[in-house]
Amino acid sequence: MESIFESKKLELVYNGIDGERGQRQALNNVTPNATNDDIAEFGQLMGSLAPSSESINSVVIVEKQRIDL
Numbered sequence: 001m002e003s004i005f006e007s008k009k010l011e012l013v014y015n016g017i018d019g020e021r022g023q024r025q026a027l028n029n030v031t032p033n034a035t036n037d038d039i040a041e042f043g044q045l046m047g048s049l050a051p052s053s054e055s056i057n058s059v060v061i062v063e064k065q066r067i068d069l
Helices: 038-049
Strands: 003-014 025-029 056-067
Touching: 003 038, 038 056
Parallel strands: none
Antiparallel strands: 003 025, 003 056
Protein backbone atom coordinates (compact mmCIF):
# COMPACT_ATOMS: atom_id res chain seq x y z
CA MET A 1 0.00 0.00 0.00
CA GLU A 2 1.18 3.45 -0.81
CA SER A 3 1.16 6.33 1.66
CA ILE A 4 -0.41 9.64 0.65
CA PHE A 5 1.21 12.87 1.79
CA GLU A 6 -1.14 15.07 3.83
CA SER A 7 0.96 17.80 5.43
CA LYS A 8 4.34 18.87 6.74
CA LYS A 9 4.70 21.25 9.68
CA LEU A 10 7.61 22.69 11.64
CA GLU A 11 7.95 23.53 15.31
CA LEU A 12 10.73 25.92 16.25
CA VAL A 13 11.84 25.23 19.82
CA TYR A 14 13.43 28.19 21.61
CA ASN A 15 15.68 28.06 24.68
CA GLY A 16 13.96 29.14 27.88
CA ILE A 17 14.90 32.22 29.87
CA ASP A 18 15.98 31.92 33.53
CA GLY A 19 15.22 28.21 33.76
CA GLU A 20 11.73 28.52 32.24
CA ARG A 21 10.55 26.16 29.57
CA GLY A 22 11.30 27.39 26.07
CA GLN A 23 8.62 28.65 23.73
CA ARG A 24 7.48 26.76 20.64
CA GLN A 25 6.41 28.31 17.38
CA ALA A 26 4.42 26.27 14.87
CA LEU A 27 4.65 26.81 11.13
CA ASN A 28 2.02 25.03 9.07
CA ASN A 29 1.85 24.19 5.36
CA VAL A 30 5.53 23.60 4.68
CA THR A 31 6.13 22.53 1.09
CA PRO A 32 6.32 18.73 0.83
CA ASN A 33 9.63 18.78 -1.06
CA ALA A 34 11.51 20.83 1.58
CA THR A 35 14.70 18.94 2.43
CA ASN A 36 16.25 18.62 5.87
CA ASP A 37 19.01 20.99 4.72
CA ASP A 38 16.40 23.57 3.64
CA ILE A 39 14.67 23.27 6.99
CA ALA A 40 17.94 23.55 8.93
CA GLU A 41 18.87 26.71 6.98
CA PHE A 42 15.43 28.16 7.70
CA GLY A 43 15.83 27.35 11.41
CA GLN A 44 19.21 29.09 11.43
CA LEU A 45 17.71 32.15 9.72
CA MET A 46 14.87 32.31 12.26
CA GLY A 47 17.41 31.86 15.05
CA SER A 48 19.40 34.84 13.79
CA LEU A 49 16.25 36.98 14.07
CA ALA A 50 15.41 35.84 17.61
CA PRO A 51 16.71 37.68 20.68
CA SER A 52 20.01 36.19 21.85
CA SER A 53 18.42 35.19 25.17
CA GLU A 54 15.83 33.08 23.31
CA SER A 55 17.90 31.37 20.64
CA ILE A 56 16.43 28.44 18.74
CA ASN A 57 17.33 25.10 20.27
CA SER A 58 15.92 22.83 17.55
CA VAL A 59 13.45 22.44 14.70
CA VAL A 60 10.92 19.60 14.87
CA ILE A 61 9.47 18.27 11.61
CA VAL A 62 5.94 16.88 11.85
CA GLU A 63 4.90 15.02 8.72
CA LYS A 64 1.50 13.48 8.22
CA GLN A 65 0.85 10.64 5.78
CA ARG A 66 -2.22 8.53 5.20
CA ILE A 67 -2.51 4.94 4.07
CA ASP A 68 -5.86 3.96 2.60
CA LEU A 69 -6.78 0.35 3.30
